[in-house]
Amino acid sequence: MAVARHERLRRSGSTALEICVIAALYFGSAKVGLLQQLVRGQVTPLWPPSGIAVASLLLRGRRVWPGIALGAFLVNVSLGPSVPAVLAIVAGNTLAPLCSYELLRRAGFRNALDRLRDALALIFLGAFTGMLVSSTTGSATLALAGVLGPGDFWPTWSVWWTGDAMGVLVVTPVLLVLRSPHRPKDAPPSRWVEGVLLVAATVGVGFLEISRAPLLFLGIPLLIWAAFRFQPAGAAPCALAVSTFAIIAAARGSGPFHGHDLLTNMITLQAFNGSAALTALLLGAVVSERNQTQQEIARACGQLAEMVARMATGDLRPTLSHRQNEREEQGGEAPRRA
Numbered sequence: 001m002a003v004a005r006h007e008r009l010r011r012s013g014s015t016a017l018e019i020c021v022i023a024a025l026y027f028g029s030a031k032v033g034l035l036q037q038l039v040r041g042q043v044t045p046l047w048p049p050s051g052i053a054v055a056s057l058l059l060r061g062r063r064v065w066p067g068i069a070l071g072a073f074l075v076n077v078s079l080g081p082s083v084p085a086v087l088a089i090v091a092g093n094t095l096a097p098l099c100s101y102e103l104l105r106r107a108g109f110r111n112a113l114d115r116l117r118d119a120l121a122l123i124f125l126g127a128f129t130g131m132l133v134s135s136t137t138g139s140a141t142l143a144l145a146g147v148l149g150p151g152d153f154w155p156t157w158s159v160w161w162t163g164d165a166m167g168v169l170v171v172t173p174v175l176l177v178l179r180s181p182h183r184p185k186d187a188p189p190s191r192w193v194e195g196v197l198l199v200a201a202t203v204g205v206g207f208l209e210i211s212r213a214p215l216l217f218l219g220i221p222l223l224i225w226a227a228f229r230f231q232p233a234g235a236a237p238c239a240l241a242v243s244t245f246a247i248i249a250a251a252r253g254s255g256p257f258h259g260h261d262l263l264t265n266m267i268t269l270q271a272f273n274g275s276a277a278l279t280a281l282l283l284g285a286v287v288s289e290r291n292q293t294q295q296e297i298a299r300a301c302g303q304l305a306e307m308v309a310r311m312a313t314g315d316l317r318p319t320l321s322h323r324q325n326e327r328e329e330q331g332g333e334a335p336r337r338a
Contacts, residue, residue, distance in 0.1 A: 019067035022056045026071025029171075033163075045269055046247055049075070050134070050164040051171025053097035054126055058104065058111055058172075059179055069094040081145045092137025096164065100130025111176045113232045114292060119285035123278065127168040135161035155263065162270045169277035170243050173236035195234070198226055202238055206245035214256040216246060216272055223276055227283035231291070235284035243273045 029048035053068045072093040073086070080086030103125040110118050139157040142148045148156055202222055208215045219242035226234035250257045250269040257265045 015063055018060055018064050019070070022052070022060075022064050022067030023071040023074065025052050025056075026068060027074045030071070030075040033167075044163050045159065045166065045250065045266065046170065046243065046273065047163040047167040048171045049093070050097060050131060050167035051169075052167075052175065053093075054100050054104075054130070054168050055172045055175035057097055057101040058109070058176065062098070062101070065094060065098060068097060081142075081147050085141050085145045085147075088141040089138045092134040092141070095137070096131050096134035099133050100126040100168065103130060111179065113173060113176060113236075113281070113285055114288040116282070116285045116289055119281040122172065123169065123281060126172070127165040131161055131164035131168065134164050159266060162266075162274075166243065166270065166273050166277065169281065170240050170273070173232060173281060174240050177233050177236050194229060198222070198230070198234065198238070201225075202241050206241060209242075209245040210249045210252060210254055212254055212258065216249070216256050219246070219272075219276060220279060223279045224283060227280055228287055231288040232281075232284040235280035239276050239280035242276050246272050246276075 026049045029052055033044045033046060033048050049071065056064050056067065069090060072090040076086045076089050076093075080089060104121055107121045107125055108117075109121050109126075113119060113122070135157050138160055139148070139153055142156065143153050202219075205215075205218045205222055208218060222242065223235060223238055226238040246269060249255045250265050253259075253265075256268060260268070
């Protein structure tokens with residue numbers, strides 16, 4: 001009895017610690033996301049907490065949802081117009097990742113992101129569908145509270161939805177990849193050099209993105225390079241870096257975002273971020289799935305070759321011995337082997 005009680009206390013303490021950590025991560029990432037707010041000081045083009053919330057549910061299960069709710073409350077309590085509005089926004093921010101988690105779980109989602117179906121599920125179920133809950137709840141709450149004017153609902157809703165969706169598309173894959181970091185086995189030195197070059201190229205292209213030159217498109221070749229050579233482990237962080245630099249450029253009004261109104265900049269930014277995230281997720285999953293298929297084919301060929309070798313050297317003897325016993329039982333003389 002004492003052992004069972006101790007085990008329950010240990011599990012309760014572990015769950016409470018996980019909830020506090022998730023709430024802290026949610027709150028901290030929200031403060032970082034709010035540094036680049038573009039609409040009403042509360043709606044951003046990339047909302048990292050949504051990605052953290054979905055990843056925490058996928059990795060730790062439904063029991064950590066209070067951490068999401070606590071983090072959302074701490075963030076919105078200083079932003080919301082009133083306590084009921086804050087509670088409504090917190091409810092939407094909590095239900096949205098829970099909805100994404102349930103949709104992904106029912107779709108058979110695997111955290112490894114090594115299948116095309118997993119990438120498609122995260123895009124269309126986890127990001128685009130699940131985040132409809134938070135954007136609709138939050139925008140409707142602000143409209144009912146009188147914060148939004150008659151013509152501001154849909155612009156705010158679109159930015160809220162795309163920001164939450166981008167958080168899932170960009171942040172969640174990185175956290176899933178980092179869940180069990182390990183060094184690649186038997187990686188040659190050239191592989192490490194290539195990884196360093198990819199990081200350096202990503203940083204260099206990032207500085208070009210935030211400059212006055214409209215060179216935002218240079219991030220796409222980096223995503224293709226990362227996906228082909230490093231699969232999701234390289235494509236996900238690269239997509240996060242490229243999208244972050246694009247958001248900084250949009251906030252500064254530099255590069256392709258210079259001289260345009262807010263709506264045009266938001267369309268350009270979210271179109272680029274969406275293209276970057278989709279390229280990274282889909283291409284990384286396809287290449288990973290292809291590599292797994294090649295490994296399975298090589299394994300099957302090896303087993304077949306081993307089976308053929310055994311049949312040629314040893315498997316025929318039991319067959320001949322069995323036939324010899326049958327002939328002896330029938331009274332005939334069995335042929336002798338030289």
